[in-house]
Amino acid sequence: MKSLKVTILVENTVGVALGLLSEWGLSMLLDFGDERILFDTGEQGNLINNAQILGHDLRQIDRVILSHGHYDHTGGLLKFLQYRGRLPVYAHPDLFMRHYRRGLNREGEKYLGVPFLPEQLESAGADFHWYRKPVELRPGLWLSGEIPRETAFEQVDDRLVEIKGGQVVQDVMLDDFSLFYVTDLGLVVLLGCAHSGLVNIVEHAKRVTGEVRVRAILGGTHLGPASSDQQKQTIDYIRGLDLTCLAPNHCTGLGMMSKLAVDFPDSFTYATTGTTLEF
Ligand SMILES: [Fe+2]
Numbered sequence: 200m201k202s203l204k205v206t207i208l209v210e211n212t213v214g215v216a217l218g219l220l221s222e223w224g225l226s227m228l229l230d231f232g233d234e235r236i237l238f239d240t241g242e243q244g245n246l247i248n249n250a251q252i253l254g255h256d257l258r259q260i261d262r263v264i265l266s267h268g269h270y271d272h273t274g275g276l277l278k279f280l281q282y283r284g285r286l287p288v289y290a291h292p293d294l295f296m297r298h299y300r301r302g303l304n305r306e307g308e309k310y311l312g313v314p315f316l317p318e319q320l321e322s323a324g325a326d327f328h329w330y331r332k333p334v335e336l337r338p339g340l341w342l343s344g345e346i347p348r349e350t351a352f353e354q355v356d357d358r359l360v361e362i363k364g365g366q367v368v369q370d371v372m373l374d375d376f377s378l379f380y381v382t383d384l385g386l387v388v389l390l391g392c393a394h395s396g397l398v399n400i401v402e403h404a405k406r407v408t409g410e411v412r413v414r415a416i417l418g419g420t421h422l423g424p425a426s427s428d429q430q431k432q433t434i435d436y437i438r439g440l441d442l443t444c445l446a447p448n449h450c451t452g453l454g455m456m457s458k459l460a461v462d463f464p465d466s467f468t469y470a471t472t473g474t475t476l477e478f
């Protein structure tokens with residue numbers, strides 16, 4: 200299996216002093232040597248500036264995978280397409296669903312969905328491919344497909360809602376995708392926001408790939424806003440995995456990030472903008 204180099208192009212914070220720009224969002228460059236895949240695009244388009252500073256040519260990206268239809272993972276897509284030109288973009292058919300966050304302090308609901316029309320992105324070069332089921336995108340690399348919700352303790356963030364027929368209802372985030380990469384030393388699990396629950400995702404990864412050893416977990420875990428029961432049970436689960444790399448970021452939040460750093464000192468990496476990890 201080809202080795203995989205993951206570079207965090209955009210994350211909420213910057214960890215290296217190179218003139219990189221952070222924003223609330225996530226974007227990772229996956230470099231397999233013979234192919235480069237962009238996993239999410241952040242919110243503002245800073246991935247382009249950051250890639251240049253880090254020495255990566257985004258015109259050489261071969262395809263884009265979108266983890267889900269929130270603005271902080273898709274907001275950089277238009278600028279990226281204008282820079283890169285036509286290429287395949289993989290996502291769930293609910294990508295453009297009207298994702299909202301519940302109104303706070305009597306404010307109205309806040310739109311969190313993709314900040315572009317599909318036609319705008321298609322005109323700028325997005326060649327969309329829609330998936331609901333797991334698919335092997337290249338040898339060893341799997342797009343998760345929809346994540347079965349199996350654990351009792353993992354709930355989609357109850358602030359996330361959709362508006363259906365004028366009613367505000369819980370958003371179940373069926374479009375939440377992750378990526379799984381099978382290496383000789385076990386699975387590398389790449390998360391967008393893990394809205395379907397980290398444990399549900401990792402268990403699904405084992406079933407889909409047939410590899411039960413989990414080597415690394417990277418990306419947004421959404422543990423910050425989770426209940427304390429979910430946080431605790433997820434930490435117990437991670438303890439049983441024997442990871443060599445735990446690199447949470449983005450919606451993990453500062454409190455949970457600190458706790459994971461203390462609980463898993465040997466495997467924890469703070470995966471900020473500019474971080475590169477090799478598997
Ligand atoms: Fe996010």
Ligand SMILES: [Fe+2]
Pocket residue numbers: 267269392394
């Ligand atoms: Fe999200």
